[in-house]
Amino acid sequence: MADADVKTPVAEGDEASGEATDEAPKKPVDPNFEPEIIVFACHYCAYAAADLAGSMRLQYPSNIRMIKLPCTGKLEVIHLLRAIEAGADGVYAAGCLEGECHYLKGNLWARKRVNHVKDLLTEVGIEPERVEMYNMSSAEGAKFAAAATEFTERIKALGPNPVKRPGVDAHVAARDALGDAAMPDDPASSAASEEGHAE
């Protein structure tokens, strides 16, 4: 790890070329497939990063649908499963950088739960790559856009969720599963009052 931090132009060039790795043969990709992706974003980092990405006029796929949480630690196994069950093609949690969670360890819990859901999906025959955990700070608008792009491309390559049913809105189902734990989408409705409660 320490060596990787010392970046030279040569090393970066190597890294870039190394990304194009050969993977196992995949199903034919439908060029018209537009995946439905649910993002569980933490209020303090990832949601703010999304806001920043917007302010920076960064482009990222419109496939992602956000659900704001006070912390990704609020995310439970069943919330991720419900989204997949309702037909979401991919689901990811986006929390603060590790070690910088507003609630100390919420994002670490979220990562464990995401990994557990990967195991459960494998058990039922769904690709575990359909769920993921990303970390970013509120200042990393570009990282938010990159995560959205990377994940969307990954799901496009995987193809549609095999249990997708017509007429079921995965975003609504995922939000319903969270109940009161999901925060309103409008940042203006909560940002002002948050300041007063900040410790």
Add this chain to the structure above:
Amino acid sequence: MITAERKPLDEILELVGDKKKVLVAGCDTCVAICLTGGEKEAEILASELRIKAEQDGTGAEVEHTAAIRQCEWEYLDMIADKVGEADIVVSMACGIGIQSMAEKFSPQLVVPAVNTNMLGMPQEHALWLERCGACGECVIGETAGICPVVRCSKSLMNGPCGGSHDGLCEVTTPEKEDIDCAWHLIWERLKEQGREEMMYINRPPKNWSKSSSGGPRKMVREEAKPV
């Protein structure tokens, strides 16, 4: 508390077979505390079964519920309606709860989704250690509050044996690494208590007929029986 671990999904699917209306029944007492079979886990298993049914096109409908305790008749009354509507009940309770369900709702088909494994203590969050073998004749009054029946790999009554090294038991497998030698622990605590002489008690062979070796056990409290 009683602890259990969920069975592999394939085994559960085999037990469920081609039944169309499936009820996953959690139990909100011991197996909920050990994060295996409470309402949350019942909901997760139901979700997995639905995803599987959708993929396989079986048309199975899967719901979940939970009883406060599946091992008591009164609490089973509270989920009777849901049980009645199902073709099969997949119980996530311990063996006691599963059998209570099967008896109460006979001839309803009730199958287990968990393996009941021990009477364990939550040593720390998400870690349970076996602490009692329900042997029917407790000896820990003489062994410094440490049970040689389940904490000694050989259930020795007069330990330690020659396999005790540096406080560890010779029985070590990848799953059971670093088992403490129970008799080493007993000796250390007896010293702390100033009761080293207890170590020299010569215990005769244990009467295992009071454990499960003696056949199904029964307990009656005459003074508490309804009049």
